[in-house]
Amino acid sequence: MAKPPAPTLSKLAVINDDGSRNHVHPADVKGRFNRVKPFVHFVLVAIYVVLPWVKVGGRPAVLVDIPAREFSFFGLVYNAQDFYLAFFVLTGIGFSLFLVSALWGRIWCGWACPHTVFLEGFYRRVERWIDGPREARIKLAKGPWTAEKVRKRVLKHGIYIVLSLVIAHIFLSYFVSLPRVFEMVRQAPGENLTPFLWVTVITGIIYFNFFWFREQLCLIICPYGRLQSSLGDKDTWIIGYDTQRGEPRGKKSDPNAGDCIDCRRCVTVCPTGIDIRNGLQMECIGCANCIDACDEVMLKIGREPGLVRYDTYRGLEGETRQFWRPRVFAYMFLGVLGLSVATYVFSHKTSFEANVLRVTGAPYVIDQDTLRNQIMVHVINKHSEDVTFLLDPCDGTPGVRITMPQRKVTLKPLASHHVPAVIETPRTGYKRGAVQACIDVTDVAAGSGRQLTIEVLGP
Numbered sequence: 001m002a003k004p005p006a007p008t009l010s011k012l013a014v015i016n017d018d019g020s021r022n023h024v025h026p027a028d029v030k031g032r033f034n035r036v037k038p039f040v041h042f043v044l045v046a047i048y049v050v051l052p053w054v055k056v057g058g059r060p061a062v063l064v065d066i067p068a069r070e071f072s073f074f075g076l077v078y079n080a081q082d083f084y085l086a087f088f089v090l091t092g093i094g095f096s097l098f099l100v101s102a103l104w105g106r107i108w109c110g111w112a113c114p115h116t117v118f119l120e121g122f123y124r125r126v127e128r129w130i131d132g133p134r135e136a137r138i139k140l141a142k143g144p145w146t147a148e149k150v151r152k153r154v155l156k157h158g159i160y161i162v163l164s165l166v167i168a169h170i171f172l173s174y175f176v177s178l179p180r181v182f183e184m185v186r187q188a189p190g191e192n193l194t195p196f197l198w199v200t201v202i203t204g205i206i207y208f209n210f211f212w213f214r215e216q217l218c219l220i221i222c223p224y225g226r227l228q229s230s231l232g233d234k235d236t237w238i239i240g241y242d243t244q245r246g247e248p249r250g251k252k253s254d255p256n257a258g259d260c261i262d263c264r265r266c267v268t269v270c271p272t273g274i275d276i277r278n279g280l281q282m283e284c285i286g287c288a289n290c291i292d293a294c295d296e297v298m299l300k301i302g303r304e305p306g307l308v309r310y311d312t313y314r315g316l317e318g319e320t321r322q323f324w325r326p327r328v329f330a331y332m333f334l335g336v337l338g339l340s341v342a343t344y345v346f347s348h349k350t351s352f353e354a355n356v357l358r359v360t361g362a363p364y365v366i367d368q369d370t371l372r373n374q375i376m377v378h379v380i381n382k383h384s385e386d387v388t389f390l391l392d393p394c395d396g397t398p399g400v401r402i403t404m405p406q407r408k409v410t411l412k413p414l415a416s417h418h419v420p421a422v423i424e425t426p427r428t429g430y431k432r433g434a435v436q437a438c439i440d441v442t443d444v445a446a447g448s449g450r451q452l453t454i455e456v457l458g459p
Contacts, residue, residue: 013273013283014215022273023141024215026124027134029269031292040111041121048114052173057384059413064175070414077384077414081353088342095335097224101231102327105238109224110287115209115217120271120287122163123210130156134268157211164207168199215272218285225282234313235322239286241266241277241308242316252301259303266290266308276308352389353380354441356454357418363457371430371458373423377404377439381411388444391419394451396438400425423456430458 016022054061056075063072069080078085100108110116130152131137140149172195173181189196209217218225232238241260250257260277267275269290272283276290288310295305312321357376365372381387388410393402404421411417423437435456442449 013267013270013275014219024271024273025134025137025141026271026273026289027265027268027293028128029289029293029296031288031295033288034292037111038121041117044112044114044117045121049170052170052178059384060177062174063177065177066175068414072384075384077382078349079353079380079382079414081380082349082382085342085345085349088338088345091338092335092342095331095338098231099328099331099335101228102233102236102331103323105232105236106225106228106284106286107237109218109285113285115222116285116287118163118167119210119214123160126156126159126163130159160207160211161203164203164210165199167206168202171202172199215283218272219283225285228282233325233327235325237310237312238280239276239284239288239291239308240280240311240313240316242306242311243277244316244318246277246307259298259307261297261301263297265293265297269293350382351446351448352382352387352441352443352450353416354378354389354450354452356439356452358454359420364459366427366459369427371425371427371456373437373454373456375421375423375437375454377419377421377441377452378416379409379411379419379441380416381413383445384413385445386410386412387446390440390442390444392440392442394438394440396453397425397435397456399429400435400437400456402437402439423454425456425458427458430456432458 014022014024051062052060056072059072059075059077061072061074063070065071071078071082097108127137131140140152143149169181169185176184176195184192184195246258246260248256248258249260249262252261264275266277267273267290269292270276271287271289272285274281274283276284290308291310294308298305298307315321355378357378359374359376361374363373365374377391379389379391381389388408391404391407391409393404401424402421403424404419406419409417409419421439425435433455435458436453437456439452440449441452
């Protein structure tokens, strides 16, 4: 059995010897994983595009209305007071990524990350369609500016800008609703200046990222790749090169060589330009292009596929893989704990908000022998449908009388209303801190209620 070579230290593939940017032009590749990817990309993009069209309970399935501080999520409605629930959503996503990373490495990056989905599923397809295969793209990029090159560049970048505009407008629909987006598009930019500027900026960022920045987002900005060394271990599934089988590299006719014929096909198809034979690297996004490329070569020369494959460090070294291990149990425990707490918090979310507010001005008024306080009862409907609320004075301090001109309020989803009220109590025997008024607010739909109390102020 051949002894694996020492790890090779090399510079980033996206940097030339003089420090300038080396633009990566990955070659086309076919294989079992690349036959599945288009379907995965289609499903993910379809969810992104269709979701703003879907309505649950008459409201968009997902809507984050920041100016109105209203949020809808599959029939459930929330307001700014519910923002703390985002903590459970974000931590849930975090623990899920931790668990997935511990088990299957960077499968998220290579298969489901929006950057990868749009880049590989749309922008690079457009580039291949217009500029041709890898060799033609490299030749065109290094060649002089001819009429043909200008035509291709104008066509390609025109399609890039249109794609970026579409993606940006769909993104905007998650914040202002899809009908509102269509309405804005038909109006002059000045009538919706803020959304127009946002879409312009987002379009520019998307366009710049997908036509020039590309893999630099994964290498420089995204912290997820740098976390892999702490999230994974020797039993995490990665894309690896079987050095025991492949080394030493040599020609197919060499009886002393391993299975790797050093064709560099795995390098030319890599979207970040790395050589997977040098071991797992931060730039590897787990896309499986190198697996399909190597398997294709192995089949052509009559050797068994799998020289480059999804496996663990233990598997590549010929050891027994372990699925259950301490970090997996820890991530699962934290995830289940967080899910339990989140389930409890979401299930106990209040169906309405009610508060007692004092009006501006004098805190109290003395009229002969009567002490008066003016207040406002603020009610917010947090249902996804219209709901009626009943407001009734309850038993508080004896002698306290509450007068309200409106005791029945019907509110639309996430609507609010202020109901004025006057508290009266005899001045005789008044003692500060000892007199309280009480109001019952009842949610007719849910059958639940809340009791509001407020201290009666006086001299």
